Amino acid sequence: MASETLLARITDYSSRPDPYPLYAELREAGPVVRQADGSYLVGTYHEIAALLHDPRMSVDPRTRGAEAQQLPFLRLDDPEHHRLRTLAMRPFGPPHTPHRVDGMREEIDRITRELLDSLGAGERIDLVDDFAYPLPVTVICRLLGVPREDEPLFRAWSDALVAAADVRPGSDTTETDKAGEQAKMEMGGYLVNLAEQRRGKPSDDMLSAFVNEPDPALRLSREELAETAILLLIAGHETTVNLITNGVLTLLRRPDQLDLLRRRPDLLPRAVEELLRFEPPVHMRERIPRADVDVAGTTLPEGASVVLVLASGNRDPKRFDEPDRFDPTRPDNQHFGFGSGIHLCYGGPLARIEAYSALGALLPRLGTARLVEDPPPYRQNAMLRGPRHLPLHL
Amino acid sequence: MPADLKEGRIVVVGASLAGLRAAEALREEGFTGSLTVVGDEPHAPYDRPPLSKQVLLGQATAETTELPMRRDPDAEWRLGVRATGLDLLGKRVLLEDGESLPYDRVLIATGTRARPWPHEDEAALDGVFTLRSREDGAGLAERLAERPERVLVIGGGFTGSEIASACRELGVQVTVTERGPAPLVGALGGTLSKLAAVMQRNNGVDLRTGVTVTALNGNGSFTGAELSDGSRVDADVCVAALGAIRNVEWLADSGLAAGPRGIACDAGCRAFNMYGIVTDDVFVAGDVSRFPHPLFGYQLLSLEHWGNAVEQAEVAAHNMVNPGPLQRPHLAVPVFWSTQFGLNIKSVGVPTYSDHVVIAQGSLEARRLAMVYGYKGRVTAAVTVDMAKSLDYYRHLIETAAAFPPPPGAADRAIAADVTIPSDVPDPSVLSHGPTVALTGHLPDRRLTVV
Secondary structure (H helix, E strand, O other): OHHHHHHHHHHOHHHOOOOHHHHHHHHHHOOEEEOOOOOEEEOOHHHHHHHHHOOOEEOOHHHHOOOOOOOOHHHOOOOHHHHHHHHHHOOOOOOOOOOOOHHHHHHHHHHHHHHHHOOOOOOEEEHHHHHHOHHHHHHHHHHHOOOHHHHHHHHHHHHHHHHHHOOOOOOOOHHHHHHHHHHHHHHHHHHHHHHHOOOOOOOOOHHHHHHOOOOHHHOOOHHHHHHHHHHHHHHHHHOHHHHHHHHHHHHHHOHHHHHHHHHOHHHHHHHHHHHHHHOOOOOOEEEEEOOOEEEOOEEEOOOOOEEEOHHHHOOOOOOOOOOOOOOOOOOOOOOOEOEOHHHOOOOHHHHHHHHHHHHHHHHHHHOOOEEOOOOOOEOOOOOOOOEOOOEEEO | OHHHHOOOEEEEEOOOHHHHHHHHHHHHOOOOOEEEEEEOOOOOOEOOHHHHOOOOOOOOOHHHOEOOOOOOOOOEEEEOOOEEEEEOOOOEEEEOOOOEEEOOEEEEOOOEEEOOOOOHHHHOOEOEEOOOOHHHHHHHHHHHHOOOOEEEEEOOOHHHHHHHHHHHHOOOEEEEEEOOOOOOHHHHOHHHHHHHHHHHHHOOOEEEEOOOEEEEEEEOEEEEEEEOOOOEEEOOEEEEOOOEEEOOHHHOOOOEOEEOOEEEEOOOOEEEEOOOOEEEEEEEOOOOEEEEEHHHOOEEEEEOOHHHHHHHHHHHHHHHOOOHHHOOOOOOOOEEEEEEOOEEEEEEEOOOOOOEEEEEEEEOOOOEEEEEEEEOOEEEEEEEEOOHHHHHHHHHHHHOOOEOOOOOOOOOEOOOOOOOEEOOOOOHHHOOOOOOEEEOOOOOOHHHHOO
């Protein structure tokens, strides 16, 4: 059956520019579609929502027998997930640090301006390398307390880790897994070392806050600190780059919508929500049932790998009217751009502010911009999908 | 004739959350006729939940809780004027200033008011409060800011418990009296009420259960109270948190099915008249309504919930301007929240519609848990303590009438997640305070014949 190869076809690199017809095929074959390798795909909105909220659906790879010593909270279930996420949230968001993200608006706007000023006019640029990547990287470095000039170092680690975490059915993952483990060790050591330098000498960043927590009950262990810092650094810059790049690509493909936003910049927050639905930075997440779980007449067996295709749920016509239309005025837009349930994106509020700043500042310059190639070259990654480069004439 | 329904005259009686949301929704639905909103309070619609939380703590002032408008409802606001009657035949709302407002369709959203301390002289003592209105919140906040020696809270429901929590957070001594066996027992049943009692005592509340207040003392100013166990409490502030009274008196002669439990309406928010015949031009929404719900045995529910006011108002507005076949039922699963003693309590479904409970996730010891309520073998409610993101799963179980107890396999599953225990929801009449959720359908209701 053709539907048994859907995941392989979705993750095949040739599908990267436009996976959406395959998602439509998935929803048509679904809601739950078994793959030849015994994994399951779910691509319909309501079923994805139910599974994202189901406490029987684990994110921990050990639930399907994988070996792992230490894991970040993104891949842990409650109560460990709750404990670690709560500790990681203390220096980042409410209730303990309610003003951190909001307080960064001005700085983010300044970084945006500096990057745009360096671009010049009438030139050919790569939106990814010249703008959409450096912006969130600079922000997350500032937030965590990581030197910006170390970027080449952690970029290599990050590439290896993200490749190891990708969905690649049927391919031999021994090498990428090994490279990922190695990168994780080195990156963890690097970040813990940075944090240790601030012990007793706190500066206004999150690594400082983690090592200078006075209450022993609220402290992260060395391993937990490494896992958490790696997660925040990677998540902080591998995803927002897609959001900004997809945003520009989507608008340049739709001059009428671009024109609307240029006339009505007040629509920008809603446009960003629509982008998160229409071209989300994260396309898939894996879950593993901790018991047999019935979904729409199919049993997901305990221990199976279940891939929730969030980007497909975002295009489900049973949930969204005209789902394939990009509509910045769309009402009732409860998308999966940041996931849902207990693993709802930790950094979502920061990503939104970065996207407002980036797209808001770019809007006046996009009127005369044009794409050099369409579709642009994409990153290998199917889960964190986005253009590797976006050449533009500004 | 759909076109006609988008035109004409609509009067909304009640200018609070439900009234405002209905007015906005009417315009959203394309209503182009004249819209009048009548409210007895002199204020634009404002939000009440902060009045027992942020306002008492001094984090916000009572004047700042005005509700943001989703859109300009383009309405004529008749504020500070009480509605005194409804003429169903003449299709008029009668106002206390002698005027009457003609209508084609009317929405009743008059809500509730605080149940006062029953002895008028004692209730009039300086320092004796109830908490419902903006003025109540401002007055009580002012007293708490003066750091009284002790506050007496009569009634251990949600409002009373939140007030006690605010007092402790401010460092003010507080005594809570509750006629039932524990705080929140009427809403959450036996097990969680024990947690509520522990939280109160651990936070320094002088909690007295199984007692009633027999008299409030004072000569001009409140000085203390006598309790039914013979003891007395010296305090300089008293808050009677006795629950709510539905604002239905103005409908006594209207011929509607209006009584102390509210105004009965169908799932489409259309009011019943005293003969149980549904009207087609009188709609009801919010705390003052009682409506049938298929998930809870079609009993008539009255809910004093913020979320219900919003959702029911939107359904009522839709149905006021759409013909029968396009009308929608109000089927939302009830949801409410409370914050007290550092805990975030959220509820979905109707916990009092239950015979057994299990702790499905977390534990009482961790102060973080999901308690699931079942009735005759199906899930009917869930309450989370500091676990709000789990609520959607349990809402799904309620909506799909899933078997109780919930299936195994949940992360952070409680050790005794299979062991169901009685839910121990008492008869509301044993409590100091009125219920915030009342199941009324199967109870003989004499009030239906009063009007």
